[in-house]
Amino acid sequence: MKKLLIGSLLVTFTAIPAIAATAFSDGKDAIEYRQNAFQLIRHNTGDIGDMLQGKVKFDQARLQRRVDALVGLSTLPWEGFTVEGANKAFGDAKAEIWTDNADFLSKAEKLQTAAKALQAAAQTADQAKIKAAFMDFRGNCKACHEKFKAD
Numbered sequence: 650m651k652k653l654l655i656g657s658l659l660v661t662f663t664a665i666p667a668i669a670a671t672a673f674s675d676g677k678d679a680i681e682y683r684q685n686a687f688q689l690i691r692h693n694t695g696d697i698g699d700m701l702q703g704k705v706k707f708d709q710a711r712l713q714r715r716v717d718a719l720v721g722l723s724t725l726p727w728e729g730f731t732v733e734g735a736n737k738a739f740g741d742a743k744a745e746i747w748t749d750n751a752d753f754l755s756k757a758e759k760l761q762t763a764a765k766a767l768q769a770a771a772q773t774a775d776q777a778k779i780k781a782a783f784m785d786f787r788g789n790c791k792a793c794h795e796k797f798k799a800d
């Protein structure tokens with residue numbers, strides 16, 4: 650009985666690939682998604698920077714929360730560059746993203762790797778290690794923006 654039910658659910662899901670293929674209703678939706686993801690990355694990155702510079706009180710648990718968020722957030726924007734209607738130069742997204750896509754994706758990958766390294770450093774609670782890993786993580790923003798973001 651259970652098997653039968655799962656079987657019929659699978660049929661239902663595979664029968665609607667147009668909806669299942671993307672989380673976005675159109676290109677504009679995908680652009681919003683990636684820009685919102687970048688904004689969340691900015692908030693979490695900025696707060697870590699403020700803590701490390703002493704602008705706000707250092708708090709290990711808060712740092713950990715920011716870093717854990719960044720590990721997930723840094724995986725998000727890229728899908729929003731792939732769908733129809735969101736895959737050409739628009740706003741701050743330069744045409745090079747698609748004409749030199751391998752380099753773009755490699756820079757996106759580096760951000761994700763650096764986020765994981767920052768997470769590992771945060772777990773040591775050693776501020777020198779955290780600072781070094783944060784500088785490395787932070788460097789990825791400029792490295793990509795210089796080539797792929799309009800301003």
Ligand code: HEC
Pocket residue numbers: 680683684685687688690691694739740741742743746753754756757760786787789790791793794797798
């Ligand atoms: C692999 C490339 C890449 C990396 C790495 C990257 N960005 Fe971006 N970022 C972009 C592109 C491209 C845009 C423009 C997106 C658009 O307008 O659709 C952008 C846009 C933004 C925006 C503006 C979003 C909006 O509301 O329009 C912010 C803020 C931002 N990035 C912050 C960051 C921060 C902080 C980092 C590093 C921790 C970072 N980005 C790393 C490519 C990147």
